[in-house]
Amino acid sequence: MAPTPLASSLSTPLLTAFAGAQAHHWPCASNSAPKVFLLFIPGNPGLSSYYVPYLSAVYQNPSLKGRIEILAVSHKGHAPLPPGVSEVFGSNRNLANRTSRGKEVSLRDQIRHKIEAVDAIRKAYPSKRQGATSSDHGLTPTDEEEVKLVLGSHSVGSYMATEVLKARPDSIDGIHCLFPTIAWIARSPNGRKLQLLFQPLAYTLLLSIPLLILSLVPVTLLLPVVSFLTRQSENSARTTIDLLVTKGAVRNALTMASEEMKQILSMREDTREAIERFTRNEEDKGRGKPFRAYFSNGDEDGWVPSWIRSQVEADLDLKKVKLPPGLERRLGKLPRRPSIAQDSPAPSSINGRRTRSYSLSEYRAGHARSIPGLRNAKATRKATGEIVIETTVDDNYETQDEDRPQRVSSPDHLDSSDTRHTATSSVSTIGLPHSFCLDHGEEMAIITSYWLAKDHLGH
Structure with missing residues (x-):
């Protein structure tokens, strides 16, 4: 009888740490090395705990189960560290003290941190391209045995993933970007709306004292309040509390967000x-x-x-791909609950048309195309005095920005079975929000698992 893999008897994920940052680890549930190692890079605020339901669903997916190992690494200084020192992932106490004071937590520091994670994984599972002949697990890489190292990423984590690729191109076998913010963050609707919050004085003047008070309140009392105010699940609400009460975490997250606004502009050559x-x-x-x-x-x-999505698709020459109809039907049958954590409400869509709102000043400045159907448009005046126009447009209507390159990618959609193109873009047809990890991890896990199995297991 074959021995039972140790990982199958463990309660996953394992809460651990990597180089001074909280991490969650799903060991491969088999006696051999995994076929795929997924290193997941979160978005901001960068706590790996938010992604536990999503990554657990990927780990348990029938097409990947027993073939995948997952490590999700939080950003340094954004989440509390587990007690003790992990010998597997290194000492963390001194690093934690520095990050609580805002040291080594810049956007560039976080990217270097993720490069270190890639190096650690490749030390355990060497790649033939790196000239390795053996690993810490006693394996000799062959075409069949070599572990595929895939970067999974969300939001600004996708920008970090592209930077990791530049630093370690021979170590990476695939990149999966979920709602990637890799260009023009400051000019997005949320970037414009929240720019004042990302200023250094915001934390000092508005947040430092309330956060100090929150850190003194027992979690048992905070949990129902946070759950009620955010409508988050218990797991997500506990993670939000960890962010709020961890010394320096909110400041570090806001500081990194400020750097994102300044550094992530047009697509770099x-x-x-x-x-x-x-x-x-x-x-x-x-x-x-x-x-x-x-x-x-x-x-x-x-x-x-x-408009940002179209620009990214054009800049990176991403071919538009539709997911298989059977997969879409499966996703549509899953129960879903609304969340106020979504970045913006989904526009209504009837018979292929939806409502489009824009300010009169935006239209006059040339930031929008000519709008069809002005005969039925409605104009309202906001409390600020600004006039806003609402009209209906086709679902494929896209705004343009006057001072960005007007490059347009091909409108044609390829079938997902087309293997000629490995740089692809898919668009959600079921309304998954940017913050999918809070409520809709199972749906995204099905999509992620489909691509992982197709790309790296030949399914």
Whole structure:
């Protein structure tokens, strides 16, 4: 009788740490090395706990179960560390003290931290491309045994993933970006709306004292209040409390957000080149490696509206791909509950048309295309005196911005079974929010698992 894998008897995920940051680990539930190792990079505020239901569903997916190992690494200084020192992932106490004081937690620091995670994984599971002949597990990599290291990412974690790719191109076998904010963050609706919150004085003047008071309140009393105010599940509400009461965590998250606004602008040329090399189908190397991006439909996502999505698709030459109809039907049958954590409400859509709102000043400044159907448009005046116009447009209507390059990607959609292209973009047809991890992890897990199995297990 084959021995029972140790991981199958453990309660997963394992709460651990990596180089001074909270982490969650799902060991491979088999006696052999995994076929796929998924390193997940969160968005901001960057707590891996938010993604536990989603990643647990990926781990348990029938197409991946027993073949996958997962490590989700929080951003340094954004989450509490588990007690004690993990010998597997290194000492953390001194690093935790520094991060609580706002040291080594910049956006660039967080990227270096994720590069260290890639190096640690490849030390355990070497790649043939790195010239390794053995690993800490006593395995000799072959075409069948080599572990595929895939970067999963969400929001600004996708920007970090592209930076990791530039630093370690030979270590990565695939990248899966969920609602990626990799261009023009400051000019998104949410970026414009929240820019004052990301100023250094916001934490000092508005948040420091309330957060100090919250840190003194027992979690048992905070939990029902946070759950009620945010309508989050118990797991998400506990994670939100961890963020609020961890010394320096909110300040570090806001500081990193401020850096994102300033640094993540137009698509960088070295990013385009890195992804082109990564996904190129060269005759001497065979099929290119996959870069998959998943977006919200239209302007549902306040961080990645349609014009930013179109720009990213054009800049990275992403081919639009529809998920299989059977997968879409399966997703549509899952029970879903509304959440106020969504970045913006989904626009109504009837017979392929939806409501589009824009300010009169925006229209006059040339930030919108000519709007069809002005005969039925409605104009209202806000309390600020600004005039807002509402009209109906086609679902595929996209706003444009006057000072960005007007590059438009092909409108054609490919079938997901088309293997000629490994750089693809898929758009949500069931209204998943940018903050999917709070309420809709199971749906996203089905989508992620589909691509992981298709790209790396040949399913």
